[in-house]
Amino acid sequence: MTASRPRPRPHPLQEFFAIGDVCQLTDLKPHVLRYWESQFRFLSPAKNRSGNRVYQRREIELIMLVKHLLYTEKYTIDGARQRIDHYRRTGVLRAEARYALQHETIENLRRELQDILSILTPPGSVADTHQ
Numbered sequence: 001m002t003a004s005r006p007r008p009r010p011h012p013l014q015e016f017f018a019i020g021d022v023c024q025l026t027d028l029k030p031h032v033l034r035y036w037e038s039q040f041r042f043l044s045p046a047k048n049r050s051g052n053r054v055y056q057r058r059e060i061e062l063i064m065l066v067k068h069l070l071y072t073e074k075y076t077i078d079g080a081r082q083r084i085d086h087y088r089r090t091g092v093l094r095a096e097a098r099y100a101l102q103h104e105t106i107e108n109l110r111r112e113l114q115d116i117l118s119i120l121t122p123p124g125s126v127a128d129t130h131q
Contacts, residue, residue, distance in 0.1 A: 016054040019045075026063055027108070036066055039077050040084070061097040068100035072107075 019030050026033075037043045042062060045053040055063075062084075069080040087093040 016056060017060065019053045019055070022055050022060060022063065025060060026067060026104075028063070028067065033063065036063070040066060040081060042084070058094075058097075061094075061101050064104050065093075065097040065100040068104055072103070 017025070019033060022028075022033060023030055033043075037045070040062075043059060043066070045055045045059055048054050065084065066080055069075045069083055070077070075083060084093065087096045
């Protein structure tokens with residue numbers, strides 16, 4: 001009879017993120033996040049005992065929505081603010097924020113895969129012409 005191995009315990013999902021973590025996740029600079037906090041009232045991360053910003057998951061989703069509206073959809077800050085207010089009034093804010101997060105994730109993966117392909121593909125090959 002063999003002894004069964006203990007099952008690995010599931011890791012709890014991280015609930016709070018430092019500004020450096022958020023910058024890495026969103027590909028934004030800290031000064032951009034701080035500026036957006038001044039422009040979008042719903043972006044107001046709590047501060048820990050040391051006075052550092054700590055973001056929750058839902059705030060990261062909203063940051064990705066703002067990024068999507070500004071950088072992909074090409075809204076102005078005022079236009080993005082109005083669009084988000086519209087999403088809030090119609091009850092689709094959470095769904096739109098999740099969509100933006102998914103869209104940005106897919107686009108980041110696509111860029112990374114293209115970078116990898118360009119490294120692996122010799123210049124002038126058939127795969128090189130399909131990028």
